[in-house]
Amino acid sequence: MRIGFGYDVHSLVEGRDLWLGGVKIPHIKGCLGHSDADVLIHAICDALLGACALGDIGMHFPDTNPAYKGIDSKKLLKKVMEMLQAEGYEVMNIDATLALQKPKIAEYMAEMRAVLASIMGLEINQVSVKATTTEKLGFEGREEGISAYAVTLIGKAS
Numbered sequence: 001m002r003i004g005f006g007y008d009v010h011s012l013v014e015g016r017d018l019w020l021g022g023v024k025i026p027h028i029k030g031c032l033g034h035s036d037a038d039v040l041i042h043a044i045c046d047a048l049l050g051a052c053a054l055g056d057i058g059m060h061f062p063d064t065n066p067a068y069k070g071i072d073s074k075k076l077l078k079k080v081m082e083m084l085q086a087e088g089y090e091v092m093n094i095d096a097t098l099a100l101q102k103p104k105i106a107e108y109m110a111e112m113r114a115v116l117a118s119i120m121g122l123e124i125n126q127v128s129v130k131a132t133t134t135e136k137l138g139f140e141g142r143e144e145g146i147s148a149y150a151v152t153l154i155g156k157a158s
Helices: 037-053 074-088 106-120
Strands: 002-014 017-021 024-027 029-031 089-099 128-131 145-156
Touching: 017 029, 017 037, 017 106, 024 106, 029 074, 037 089, 037 106, 037 145, 074 089, 074 106, 089 106, 106 128
Parallel strands: 089 128
Antiparallel strands: 002 029, 002 145, 017 024, 089 145
8 A cells, every 4th residue: 555645836817617526616706727637637646756765746747848738637636547447546535635724615526526536537526526625825815826735555466
């Protein structure tokens, strides 16, 4: 068994779609980034890569590579899962937390979990997504950005 931890942060700007966990969230701002800037999927990718000691998302999908400009982060997660499986591992579970003041995302959590579980070939009860505010503290509290934390447990595939 191995544990992986991932973290990501993106600033919020007008004129971008907001993607969280592979789900488009209606909001006046979206995350700024080279890809679709899905902060939750990026944190999960880093947790999975870290658990396998395969580096991080920036190493495999650099923002200097035009091939990843505007890419759907679900595709990145799928590629990370292929890397993990090539190493002989399977995911036991994912536990992730989003830190953001707005928008409220409780009504989208089930869909996020379903999308993530589908991409990773997991049961819904193997994927946890939570959200919290920062009580208006920090960049998240000022609605300047969103951060995501993810932890995973993986094991050798049976």
